[in-house]
Amino acid sequence: MSINVKQTGLYATIQDEGRTEGMPQGIPISGAMDFNLYRFANHVLGNKENSACIEFYQQGLKLEFDSPTFICIAVLDGEILLNDEQIESNSIIKIKSGDQILIKQLIEGNWGYIAVKDGFQSGAFLGSQSFYKALTQHQLKKSDKIIYVSYEGVSGADCPILNLEYYKTSVLDVFKGPEFQKLSQTLQYQLNNAEFSLSTSQNRMAYEIQERLDNELEEITTGPVLPGTVQYTPEGKMIALMRDAQVTGGYPRILQFSEKAINLLSQKRAKSKFKFNLIEINLEKI
Template sequence: MVKVLSPGFYSTIQDLGRTGFQEFGVPYSGVMDVYSATLANLILGNHANDAVIEMTMTGAKLQFSCSTYICVSGADMSPQLNGVPIHLNKSMKVSAEDVLSFGKLNKGFRCYLAVSGGFKTEEVMRSRSMYKDVTDLNKLSKNNELKTNINDLYLNDNNSLVKVKNKHFSTKDIEVFKGPEFHLLSTKQQKLLLQNEFTISKENNRMGYQLSELLENNLEPIITSPVLPGTVQLTPSGKLIILMRDCQTTGGYPRVFQLKESSINVLAQKFTGKTIHFKLNSQY
Protein backbone atom coordinates (compact mmCIF):
# COMPACT_ATOMS: atom_id res chain seq x y z
CA MET A 1 0.00 0.00 0.00
CA VAL A 2 1.16 3.52 -0.77
CA LYS A 3 -0.34 6.48 1.11
CA VAL A 4 -0.60 9.90 -0.51
CA LEU A 5 0.71 12.45 1.99
CA SER A 6 0.48 15.22 -0.60
CA PRO A 7 -0.74 14.84 -4.21
CA GLY A 8 1.27 17.64 -5.81
CA PHE A 9 -0.31 19.93 -8.40
CA TYR A 10 -2.07 17.29 -10.50
CA SER A 11 -1.34 13.59 -10.06
CA THR A 12 -3.30 10.67 -11.48
CA ILE A 13 -3.12 6.93 -11.96
CA GLN A 14 -2.63 6.06 -15.62
CA ASP A 15 -1.78 3.06 -17.80
CA LEU A 16 -1.60 2.89 -21.60
CA GLY A 17 -5.22 3.89 -21.96
CA ARG A 18 -8.77 2.78 -22.52
CA THR A 19 -9.15 1.39 -26.05
CA GLY A 20 -12.20 -0.07 -27.75
CA PHE A 21 -14.81 2.30 -26.28
CA GLN A 22 -14.44 5.40 -28.45
CA GLU A 23 -17.67 4.63 -30.33
CA PHE A 24 -19.45 5.31 -27.03
CA GLY A 25 -17.67 8.64 -26.58
CA VAL A 26 -15.16 7.36 -24.03
CA PRO A 27 -11.71 9.02 -24.38
CA TYR A 28 -8.53 6.98 -24.66
CA SER A 29 -6.88 8.62 -21.63
CA GLY A 30 -3.63 6.93 -20.50
CA VAL A 31 -0.19 8.33 -19.77
CA MET A 32 0.66 11.54 -21.60
CA ASP A 33 4.26 10.47 -22.22
CA VAL A 34 4.11 6.78 -23.15
CA TYR A 35 7.87 6.67 -23.70
CA SER A 36 8.79 7.72 -20.15
CA ALA A 37 6.09 5.70 -18.40
CA THR A 38 6.88 2.54 -20.36
CA LEU A 39 10.58 2.97 -19.61
CA ALA A 40 9.90 3.03 -15.86
CA ASN A 41 7.81 -0.13 -16.08
CA LEU A 42 10.30 -2.03 -18.19
CA ILE A 43 13.20 -1.15 -15.89
CA LEU A 44 11.26 -2.89 -13.10
CA GLY A 45 10.35 -5.86 -15.28
CA ASN A 46 6.70 -4.83 -15.30
CA HIS A 47 4.29 -5.11 -18.19
CA ALA A 48 4.29 -1.91 -20.25
CA ASN A 49 0.60 -1.44 -19.43
CA ASP A 50 0.98 -1.62 -15.64
CA ALA A 51 -0.51 1.43 -13.91
CA VAL A 52 1.82 4.24 -12.80
CA ILE A 53 1.43 7.60 -11.09
CA GLU A 54 1.66 10.54 -13.48
CA MET A 55 2.67 13.81 -11.79
CA THR A 56 2.35 17.17 -13.51
CA MET A 57 4.61 20.17 -12.77
CA THR A 58 5.10 19.27 -9.07
CA GLY A 59 5.59 15.87 -7.51
CA ALA A 60 3.60 14.06 -4.85
CA LYS A 61 4.74 12.99 -1.38
CA LEU A 62 4.15 9.28 -0.79
CA GLN A 63 4.67 6.86 2.10
CA PHE A 64 5.14 3.12 1.57
CA SER A 65 3.70 0.54 3.97
CA CYS A 66 5.63 -2.41 2.55
CA SER A 67 8.90 -3.23 0.84
CA THR A 68 8.91 -3.00 -2.93
CA TYR A 69 10.90 -1.62 -5.88
CA ILE A 70 10.22 1.66 -7.62
CA CYS A 71 11.45 3.58 -10.66
CA VAL A 72 11.00 7.28 -11.38
CA SER A 73 11.15 8.49 -14.99
CA GLY A 74 10.18 11.42 -17.19
CA ALA A 75 10.55 14.97 -15.89
CA ASP A 76 13.31 15.66 -13.38
CA MET A 77 11.46 16.82 -10.26
CA SER A 78 14.40 16.24 -7.89
CA PRO A 79 13.13 12.94 -6.39
CA GLN A 80 14.23 12.06 -2.86
CA LEU A 81 13.83 8.94 -0.74
CA ASN A 82 13.76 9.84 2.96
CA GLY A 83 15.32 13.18 2.06
CA VAL A 84 18.19 11.66 0.07
CA PRO A 85 18.32 12.41 -3.69
CA ILE A 86 17.79 9.40 -5.97
CA HIS A 87 18.43 8.79 -9.66
CA LEU A 88 15.87 8.80 -12.42
CA ASN A 89 15.47 5.71 -14.62
CA LYS A 90 16.87 3.30 -12.04
CA SER A 91 15.36 0.48 -9.97
CA MET A 92 15.33 1.44 -6.29
CA LYS A 93 14.31 -0.66 -3.28
CA VAL A 94 12.00 0.96 -0.74
CA SER A 95 11.02 -0.35 2.68
CA ALA A 96 8.00 0.07 4.93
CA GLU A 97 7.66 3.64 6.26
CA ASP A 98 9.95 5.08 3.55
CA VAL A 99 8.82 8.43 2.13
CA LEU A 100 9.29 9.44 -1.49
CA SER A 101 9.13 13.17 -2.18
CA PHE A 102 9.94 15.61 -4.97
CA GLY A 103 11.36 19.11 -5.18
CA LYS A 104 12.44 21.55 -7.87
CA LEU A 105 11.38 20.94 -11.47
CA ASN A 106 14.62 20.90 -13.45
CA LYS A 107 13.53 19.46 -16.80
CA GLY A 108 10.32 18.37 -18.49
CA PHE A 109 6.78 18.67 -17.16
CA ARG A 110 5.44 15.19 -16.33
CA CYS A 111 7.07 12.63 -14.08
CA TYR A 112 6.18 8.94 -13.66
CA LEU A 113 6.42 6.59 -10.69
CA ALA A 114 6.25 2.85 -11.31
CA VAL A 115 6.16 0.16 -8.61
CA SER A 116 6.80 -3.56 -8.96
CA GLY A 117 3.67 -5.11 -10.43
CA GLY A 118 1.97 -1.76 -10.98
CA PHE A 119 -0.63 0.07 -8.90
CA LYS A 120 -3.74 -2.07 -8.33
CA THR A 121 -6.40 0.63 -8.34
CA GLU A 122 -9.92 0.58 -9.78
CA GLU A 123 -10.17 -0.93 -13.25
CA VAL A 124 -12.96 0.29 -15.55
CA MET A 125 -13.34 -0.78 -19.18
CA ARG A 126 -10.06 -2.70 -19.08
CA SER A 127 -8.04 0.29 -17.84
CA ARG A 128 -7.01 1.88 -14.54
CA SER A 129 -6.56 5.33 -16.14
CA MET A 130 -8.36 7.98 -14.12
CA TYR A 131 -10.93 10.08 -15.94
CA LYS A 132 -13.85 12.11 -14.59
CA ASP A 133 -17.22 10.32 -14.79
CA VAL A 134 -15.53 7.07 -15.81
CA THR A 135 -13.57 6.23 -12.65
CA ASP A 136 -14.57 7.07 -9.07
CA LEU A 137 -11.52 9.31 -8.71
CA ASN A 138 -10.21 11.63 -11.42
CA LYS A 139 -7.01 12.63 -9.56
CA LEU A 140 -5.12 11.77 -6.41
CA SER A 141 -5.91 13.51 -3.12
CA LYS A 142 -4.31 13.64 0.30
CA ASN A 143 -4.72 10.40 2.30
CA ASN A 144 -5.62 8.27 -0.73
CA GLU A 145 -4.26 4.74 -0.24
CA LEU A 146 -3.08 2.96 -3.38
CA LYS A 147 -2.90 -0.82 -3.52
CA THR A 148 0.24 -2.52 -4.81
CA ASN A 149 1.40 -6.13 -4.93
CA ILE A 150 1.57 -7.56 -1.42
CA ASN A 151 3.98 -10.34 -2.35
CA ASP A 152 7.65 -9.58 -1.79
CA LEU A 153 9.03 -9.33 -5.32
CA TYR A 154 12.75 -9.74 -5.79
CA LEU A 155 14.90 -7.74 -8.13
CA ASN A 156 18.67 -7.69 -8.23
CA ASP A 157 20.08 -4.50 -6.74
CA ASN A 158 22.51 -2.85 -9.11
CA ASN A 159 23.97 0.53 -9.80
CA SER A 160 23.05 0.65 -13.47
CA LEU A 161 20.63 3.24 -14.78
CA VAL A 162 19.20 3.99 -18.20
CA LYS A 163 20.20 7.24 -19.83
CA VAL A 164 17.48 9.06 -21.75
CA LYS A 165 18.40 11.24 -24.71
CA ASN A 166 18.02 14.90 -23.76
CA LYS A 167 16.37 15.50 -27.15
CA HIS A 168 13.17 14.00 -25.76
CA PHE A 169 12.90 17.10 -23.55
CA SER A 170 14.76 19.74 -25.54
CA THR A 171 13.67 19.39 -29.18
CA LYS A 172 11.22 21.89 -30.64
CA ASP A 173 10.43 19.66 -33.61
CA ILE A 174 7.00 18.06 -33.52
CA GLU A 175 6.76 15.54 -36.35
CA VAL A 176 3.36 15.41 -38.05
CA PHE A 177 1.44 13.85 -40.92
CA LYS A 178 -0.96 15.80 -43.12
CA GLY A 179 -4.45 15.81 -41.64
CA PRO A 180 -7.61 15.01 -43.63
CA GLU A 181 -8.30 18.72 -44.26
CA PHE A 182 -4.71 19.88 -44.79
CA HIS A 183 -5.26 20.07 -48.55
CA LEU A 184 -8.03 22.64 -48.04
CA LEU A 185 -5.50 25.17 -46.74
CA SER A 186 -3.95 27.64 -49.15
CA THR A 187 -0.30 27.23 -50.09
CA LYS A 188 0.46 30.29 -47.95
CA GLN A 189 -1.29 28.79 -44.92
CA GLN A 190 0.54 25.50 -45.36
CA LYS A 191 3.89 27.29 -45.49
CA LEU A 192 3.10 29.35 -42.41
CA LEU A 193 2.25 26.20 -40.46
CA LEU A 194 5.50 24.50 -41.43
CA GLN A 195 7.87 27.48 -41.31
CA ASN A 196 6.79 29.32 -38.16
CA GLU A 197 7.29 28.43 -34.51
CA PHE A 198 4.24 28.30 -32.25
CA THR A 199 4.01 28.99 -28.53
CA ILE A 200 2.17 26.79 -26.03
CA SER A 201 -0.48 28.94 -24.34
CA LYS A 202 -1.58 28.73 -20.72
CA GLU A 203 -4.52 26.66 -21.95
CA ASN A 204 -2.79 23.28 -21.89
CA ASN A 205 -3.86 20.13 -20.09
CA ARG A 206 -4.55 16.44 -20.62
CA MET A 207 -7.37 17.25 -23.06
CA GLY A 208 -5.46 19.52 -25.39
CA TYR A 209 -2.72 22.10 -25.96
CA GLN A 210 -3.79 25.44 -27.41
CA LEU A 211 -1.18 27.48 -29.27
CA SER A 212 -0.92 31.25 -28.88
CA GLU A 213 -0.31 32.34 -32.49
CA LEU A 214 -3.29 32.53 -34.83
CA LEU A 215 -3.50 31.32 -38.41
CA GLU A 216 -5.91 33.23 -40.64
CA ASN A 217 -8.72 30.81 -41.34
CA ASN A 218 -11.56 30.99 -43.83
CA LEU A 219 -12.32 27.29 -43.95
CA GLU A 220 -15.84 26.05 -43.38
CA PRO A 221 -16.50 23.83 -40.35
CA ILE A 222 -16.53 20.15 -41.26
CA ILE A 223 -19.16 17.53 -40.54
CA THR A 224 -18.47 16.09 -37.09
CA SER A 225 -15.74 13.54 -37.68
CA PRO A 226 -13.45 11.26 -35.65
CA VAL A 227 -10.46 12.74 -33.82
CA LEU A 228 -7.83 11.12 -31.63
CA PRO A 229 -4.84 12.11 -29.52
CA GLY A 230 -2.42 14.06 -31.70
CA THR A 231 -5.05 15.55 -34.02
CA VAL A 232 -4.38 19.24 -34.68
CA GLN A 233 -7.59 21.24 -35.14
CA LEU A 234 -7.92 24.71 -36.67
CA THR A 235 -10.77 26.69 -35.10
CA PRO A 236 -12.80 29.42 -36.90
CA SER A 237 -10.87 32.06 -34.92
CA GLY A 238 -7.58 30.72 -36.29
CA LYS A 239 -6.45 29.06 -33.09
CA LEU A 240 -4.63 25.73 -33.31
CA ILE A 241 -5.52 23.04 -30.77
CA ILE A 242 -3.45 19.87 -30.41
CA LEU A 243 -5.62 17.18 -28.90
CA MET A 244 -4.04 15.08 -26.15
CA ARG A 245 -4.83 11.83 -24.31
CA ASP A 246 -8.11 12.88 -22.65
CA CYS A 247 -9.55 14.46 -25.81
CA GLN A 248 -13.06 13.98 -27.12
CA THR A 249 -13.68 11.33 -29.77
CA THR A 250 -15.27 13.55 -32.46
CA GLY A 251 -14.94 17.16 -33.57
CA GLY A 252 -16.17 19.67 -36.14
CA TYR A 253 -13.01 21.70 -36.77
CA PRO A 254 -10.72 21.03 -39.76
CA ARG A 255 -7.97 18.52 -38.92
CA VAL A 256 -4.83 19.99 -40.44
CA PHE A 257 -2.19 17.70 -38.88
CA GLN A 258 -1.87 14.42 -37.02
CA LEU A 259 1.09 14.07 -34.63
CA LYS A 260 3.28 10.98 -34.60
CA GLU A 261 2.99 9.01 -31.38
CA SER A 262 6.56 9.97 -30.44
CA SER A 263 5.69 13.64 -30.89
CA ILE A 264 2.76 13.40 -28.49
CA ASN A 265 5.24 12.11 -25.92
CA VAL A 266 7.63 15.00 -26.59
CA LEU A 267 4.82 17.57 -26.39
CA ALA A 268 3.62 16.12 -23.07
CA GLN A 269 6.90 17.26 -21.51
CA LYS A 270 6.40 20.92 -22.55
CA PHE A 271 4.45 23.66 -20.82
CA THR A 272 3.29 27.28 -21.11
CA GLY A 273 5.68 29.52 -23.02
CA LYS A 274 7.66 26.75 -24.71
CA THR A 275 7.83 26.91 -28.50
CA ILE A 276 7.37 24.13 -31.05
CA HIS A 277 7.91 23.69 -34.77
CA PHE A 278 5.77 21.40 -36.92
CA LYS A 279 7.91 19.12 -39.08
CA LEU A 280 6.19 17.21 -41.85
CA ASN A 281 7.05 13.51 -41.85
CA SER A 282 9.75 12.73 -44.41
CA GLN A 283 7.47 10.44 -46.43
CA TYR A 284 5.76 13.59 -47.65
Protein backbone atom coordinates in the same frame (compact mmCIF):
# COMPACT_ATOMS: atom_id res chain seq x y z
CA MET B 1 0.13 -3.37 1.00
CA SER B 2 -0.55 0.19 -0.02
CA ILE B 3 0.70 3.71 -0.59
CA ASN B 4 -0.87 6.45 1.50
CA VAL B 5 -1.24 9.73 -0.41
CA LYS B 6 -0.01 12.50 1.91
CA GLN B 7 -0.14 15.35 -0.67
CA THR B 8 -1.66 15.18 -4.13
CA GLY B 9 0.14 17.89 -6.09
CA LEU B 10 -1.45 18.68 -9.47
CA TYR B 11 -3.07 16.20 -11.88
CA ALA B 12 -1.77 13.11 -10.04
CA THR B 13 -3.56 10.08 -11.50
CA ILE B 14 -3.26 6.38 -12.18
CA GLN B 15 -2.40 5.83 -15.86
CA ASP B 16 -1.55 3.01 -18.22
CA GLU B 17 -1.70 3.00 -22.05
CA GLY B 18 -5.38 3.91 -22.09
CA ARG B 19 -8.55 2.39 -23.51
CA THR B 20 -9.81 2.18 -27.08
CA GLU B 21 -12.85 -0.02 -26.47
CA GLY B 22 -14.98 2.93 -25.35
CA MET B 23 -14.47 5.16 -28.39
CA PRO B 24 -17.75 4.09 -30.09
CA GLN B 25 -19.54 5.28 -26.91
CA GLY B 26 -17.65 8.61 -26.90
CA ILE B 27 -15.20 7.63 -24.14
CA PRO B 28 -11.71 9.17 -24.53
CA ILE B 29 -8.64 6.96 -24.85
CA SER B 30 -6.76 8.64 -21.95
CA GLY B 31 -3.50 6.97 -20.87
CA ALA B 32 -0.06 8.35 -20.03
CA MET B 33 0.73 11.76 -21.49
CA ASP B 34 4.29 10.66 -22.37
CA PHE B 35 4.31 7.00 -23.42
CA ASN B 36 8.10 7.00 -23.79
CA LEU B 37 8.77 8.01 -20.18
CA TYR B 38 5.90 5.88 -18.81
CA ARG B 39 7.25 2.79 -20.61
CA PHE B 40 10.79 3.52 -19.42
CA ALA B 41 9.65 3.54 -15.78
CA ASN B 42 8.05 0.11 -16.19
CA HIS B 43 11.00 -1.22 -18.19
CA VAL B 44 13.45 -0.35 -15.41
CA LEU B 45 11.51 -2.66 -13.05
CA GLY B 46 10.90 -5.40 -15.60
CA ASN B 47 7.14 -4.86 -15.41
CA LYS B 48 4.69 -6.22 -17.94
CA GLU B 49 3.51 -3.93 -20.72
CA ASN B 50 0.59 -1.69 -19.75
CA SER B 51 1.34 -1.87 -16.01
CA ALA B 52 -0.32 1.02 -14.19
CA CYS B 53 1.85 3.88 -12.91
CA ILE B 54 1.23 7.08 -11.00
CA GLU B 55 1.48 10.07 -13.33
CA PHE B 56 2.17 13.45 -11.73
CA TYR B 57 2.50 17.04 -12.92
CA GLN B 58 5.55 19.12 -11.97
CA GLN B 59 5.50 19.18 -8.15
CA GLY B 60 3.88 18.55 -4.78
CA LEU B 61 3.10 14.82 -4.76
CA LYS B 62 3.99 13.10 -1.48
CA LEU B 63 3.53 9.36 -0.85
CA GLU B 64 4.14 7.04 2.10
CA PHE B 65 4.75 3.30 1.59
CA ASP B 66 3.58 0.81 4.21
CA SER B 67 5.52 -2.21 2.85
CA PRO B 68 8.87 -2.91 1.14
CA THR B 69 9.07 -2.80 -2.65
CA PHE B 70 11.08 -1.42 -5.55
CA ILE B 71 10.08 1.67 -7.50
CA CYS B 72 11.33 3.83 -10.36
CA ILE B 73 10.61 7.55 -10.64
CA ALA B 74 11.02 8.60 -14.27
CA VAL B 75 11.45 12.32 -15.03
CA LEU B 76 13.47 14.44 -17.45
CA ASP B 77 15.11 16.23 -14.52
CA GLY B 78 13.80 16.88 -11.05
CA GLU B 79 14.35 17.30 -7.34
CA ILE B 80 12.99 14.20 -5.60
CA LEU B 81 13.31 13.38 -1.92
CA LEU B 82 13.26 10.04 -0.10
CA ASN B 83 12.77 10.69 3.62
CA ASP B 84 13.99 14.29 3.08
CA GLU B 85 17.16 13.18 1.27
CA GLN B 86 17.56 13.88 -2.44
CA ILE B 87 17.73 10.73 -4.58
CA GLU B 88 18.51 9.87 -8.17
CA SER B 89 15.64 9.50 -10.60
CA ASN B 90 15.33 7.03 -13.52
CA SER B 91 16.82 4.20 -11.46
CA ILE B 92 15.71 1.35 -9.21
CA ILE B 93 14.89 2.62 -5.72
CA LYS B 94 14.55 0.21 -2.81
CA ILE B 95 11.64 1.14 -0.54
CA LYS B 96 11.26 0.15 3.11
CA SER B 97 8.15 0.24 5.28
CA GLY B 98 7.36 3.83 6.28
CA ASP B 99 9.44 5.46 3.55
CA GLN B 100 8.14 8.74 2.13
CA ILE B 101 8.68 10.08 -1.39
CA LEU B 102 8.24 13.79 -2.18
CA ILE B 103 8.27 15.23 -5.70
CA LYS B 104 9.67 18.64 -4.75
CA GLN B 105 9.86 19.96 -8.30
CA LEU B 106 10.49 19.04 -11.91
CA ILE B 107 13.32 21.11 -13.32
CA GLU B 108 12.56 20.07 -16.89
CA GLY B 109 9.37 18.76 -18.47
CA ASN B 110 5.81 18.64 -17.20
CA TRP B 111 5.03 15.01 -16.42
CA GLY B 112 6.71 12.26 -14.43
CA TYR B 113 5.91 8.64 -13.57
CA ILE B 114 6.22 6.50 -10.47
CA ALA B 115 6.27 2.79 -11.28
CA VAL B 116 6.20 0.05 -8.65
CA LYS B 117 7.33 -3.54 -9.10
CA ASP B 118 4.46 -5.41 -10.86
CA GLY B 119 2.38 -2.24 -11.19
CA PHE B 120 -0.27 -0.60 -9.04
CA GLN B 121 -3.45 -2.57 -8.44
CA SER B 122 -6.73 -0.75 -9.08
CA GLY B 123 -10.01 -1.50 -10.78
CA ALA B 124 -10.04 -1.49 -14.58
CA PHE B 125 -12.77 -0.06 -16.82
CA LEU B 126 -12.95 -1.22 -20.45
CA GLY B 127 -9.56 -2.86 -20.11
CA SER B 128 -7.70 0.10 -18.60
CA GLN B 129 -6.89 1.51 -15.16
CA SER B 130 -6.35 5.00 -16.62
CA PHE B 131 -8.16 7.79 -14.85
CA TYR B 132 -10.86 9.71 -16.66
CA LYS B 133 -13.37 11.88 -14.82
CA ALA B 134 -16.80 10.22 -14.38
CA LEU B 135 -15.41 6.80 -15.33
CA THR B 136 -12.85 5.89 -12.69
CA GLN B 137 -11.81 6.97 -9.21
CA HIS B 138 -8.09 6.97 -9.89
CA GLN B 139 -7.34 10.69 -9.62
CA LEU B 140 -5.39 10.82 -6.40
CA LYS B 141 -6.81 12.52 -3.33
CA LYS B 142 -5.26 13.09 0.06
CA SER B 143 -5.45 9.94 2.25
CA ASP B 144 -6.12 7.66 -0.75
CA LYS B 145 -4.53 4.23 -0.53
CA ILE B 146 -3.12 2.58 -3.66
CA ILE B 147 -2.50 -1.17 -3.58
CA TYR B 148 0.74 -2.83 -4.68
CA VAL B 149 2.53 -6.15 -4.16
CA SER B 150 5.25 -6.13 -1.49
CA TYR B 151 8.80 -7.16 -2.47
CA GLU B 152 11.84 -7.62 -0.26
CA GLY B 153 15.45 -8.51 -0.97
CA VAL B 154 17.89 -6.88 -3.33
CA SER B 155 17.28 -6.22 -7.00
CA GLY B 156 20.18 -7.44 -9.11
CA ALA B 157 18.83 -6.07 -12.38
CA ASP B 158 20.93 -3.78 -14.53
CA CYS B 159 19.23 -0.42 -14.85
CA PRO B 160 18.80 0.98 -18.38
CA ILE B 161 19.68 4.61 -19.05
CA LEU B 162 17.03 7.10 -20.13
CA ASN B 163 17.90 8.63 -23.51
CA LEU B 164 17.43 12.33 -22.80
CA GLU B 165 18.46 13.21 -26.37
CA TYR B 166 15.00 11.97 -27.37
CA TYR B 167 13.57 15.18 -25.82
CA LYS B 168 16.08 17.73 -27.14
CA THR B 169 14.50 18.41 -30.52
CA SER B 170 12.19 21.34 -31.19
CA VAL B 171 11.03 19.83 -34.51
CA LEU B 172 7.82 17.81 -34.20
CA ASP B 173 6.69 15.37 -36.91
CA VAL B 174 3.14 15.82 -38.17
CA PHE B 175 0.97 14.39 -40.94
CA LYS B 176 -1.66 16.18 -43.00
CA GLY B 177 -5.08 16.16 -41.36
CA PRO B 178 -8.31 15.49 -43.27
CA GLU B 179 -8.91 19.22 -43.88
CA PHE B 180 -5.29 20.24 -44.58
CA GLN B 181 -5.86 20.55 -48.33
CA LYS B 182 -8.61 23.12 -47.74
CA LEU B 183 -6.05 25.55 -46.36
CA SER B 184 -4.63 28.22 -48.65
CA GLN B 185 -1.14 27.72 -50.05
CA THR B 186 0.02 30.56 -47.81
CA LEU B 187 -1.26 28.84 -44.67
CA GLN B 188 0.21 25.51 -45.73
CA TYR B 189 3.57 27.21 -46.22
CA GLN B 190 3.37 28.90 -42.81
CA LEU B 191 2.60 25.63 -41.06
CA ASN B 192 5.57 23.94 -42.66
CA ASN B 193 8.06 26.79 -42.13
CA ALA B 194 7.10 29.13 -39.28
CA GLU B 195 8.11 28.78 -35.63
CA PHE B 196 5.31 28.39 -33.07
CA SER B 197 5.06 28.43 -29.28
CA LEU B 198 2.79 26.98 -26.62
CA SER B 199 0.36 29.09 -24.62
CA THR B 200 -0.24 28.72 -20.89
CA SER B 201 -3.40 26.71 -21.64
CA GLN B 202 -2.15 23.15 -21.09
CA ASN B 203 -3.92 20.16 -19.60
CA ARG B 204 -4.57 16.49 -20.28
CA MET B 205 -7.28 17.36 -22.83
CA ALA B 206 -5.38 19.81 -25.03
CA TYR B 207 -2.39 22.14 -25.46
CA GLU B 208 -3.12 25.47 -27.16
CA ILE B 209 -0.66 27.03 -29.59
CA GLN B 210 -0.01 30.71 -28.92
CA GLU B 211 0.09 32.07 -32.47
CA ARG B 212 -3.08 32.56 -34.49
CA LEU B 213 -3.49 32.21 -38.24
CA ASP B 214 -6.29 33.83 -40.23
CA ASN B 215 -8.98 31.22 -40.73
CA GLU B 216 -11.40 31.36 -43.65
CA LEU B 217 -12.54 27.74 -43.37
CA GLU B 218 -16.04 26.73 -42.38
CA GLU B 219 -16.64 24.39 -39.48
CA ILE B 220 -16.99 20.80 -40.58
CA THR B 221 -19.59 18.18 -39.91
CA THR B 222 -18.60 16.51 -36.66
CA GLY B 223 -15.86 13.96 -37.36
CA PRO B 224 -13.51 11.67 -35.44
CA VAL B 225 -10.46 13.04 -33.65
CA LEU B 226 -7.59 11.38 -31.79
CA PRO B 227 -4.84 12.36 -29.39
CA GLY B 228 -2.46 14.41 -31.53
CA THR B 229 -5.12 15.90 -33.81
CA VAL B 230 -4.61 19.65 -34.35
CA GLN B 231 -7.95 21.47 -34.57
CA TYR B 232 -8.22 24.90 -36.22
CA THR B 233 -10.87 27.13 -34.66
CA PRO B 234 -12.81 29.96 -36.38
CA GLU B 235 -10.71 32.45 -34.36
CA GLY B 236 -7.53 31.05 -35.93
CA LYS B 237 -6.37 29.18 -32.84
CA MET B 238 -4.65 25.81 -33.20
CA ILE B 239 -5.43 23.31 -30.47
CA ALA B 240 -3.40 20.11 -30.15
CA LEU B 241 -5.60 17.44 -28.62
CA MET B 242 -3.92 15.33 -25.93
CA ARG B 243 -4.66 12.02 -24.19
CA ASP B 244 -8.03 12.96 -22.65
CA ALA B 245 -9.34 14.47 -25.87
CA GLN B 246 -12.94 13.95 -26.95
CA VAL B 247 -13.42 11.40 -29.74
CA THR B 248 -15.29 13.73 -32.15
CA GLY B 249 -15.07 17.40 -33.05
CA GLY B 250 -16.49 20.03 -35.37
CA TYR B 251 -13.35 22.09 -36.09
CA PRO B 252 -11.19 21.45 -39.18
CA ARG B 253 -8.48 18.86 -38.47
CA ILE B 254 -5.43 20.31 -40.17
CA LEU B 255 -2.59 18.23 -38.71
CA GLN B 256 -1.95 14.99 -36.83
CA PHE B 257 1.06 14.61 -34.54
CA SER B 258 3.09 11.41 -34.68
CA GLU B 259 3.19 9.28 -31.53
CA LYS B 260 6.69 10.49 -30.71
CA ALA B 261 5.64 14.11 -31.28
CA ILE B 262 2.77 13.74 -28.77
CA ASN B 263 5.30 12.56 -26.18
CA LEU B 264 7.62 15.48 -26.95
CA LEU B 265 4.84 18.06 -26.96
CA SER B 266 3.48 16.83 -23.62
CA GLN B 267 6.78 17.70 -21.93
CA LYS B 268 7.13 21.20 -23.42
CA ARG B 269 6.23 24.05 -21.09
CA ALA B 270 4.40 27.30 -21.86
CA LYS B 271 6.32 29.59 -24.26
CA SER B 272 8.41 26.67 -25.56
CA LYS B 273 9.13 27.12 -29.26
CA PHE B 274 8.87 24.43 -31.91
CA LYS B 275 8.39 23.83 -35.62
CA PHE B 276 6.25 21.34 -37.50
CA ASN B 277 7.93 18.81 -39.79
CA LEU B 278 5.31 17.74 -42.31
CA ILE B 279 5.70 14.07 -43.23
CA GLU B 280 4.38 13.11 -46.65
CA ILE B 281 2.84 9.63 -46.88
CA ASN B 282 3.35 7.76 -50.15
CA LEU B 283 0.08 5.83 -50.44
CA GLU B 284 1.50 3.79 -53.33
CA LYS B 285 3.89 2.08 -50.91
CA ILE B 286 1.17 1.19 -48.38
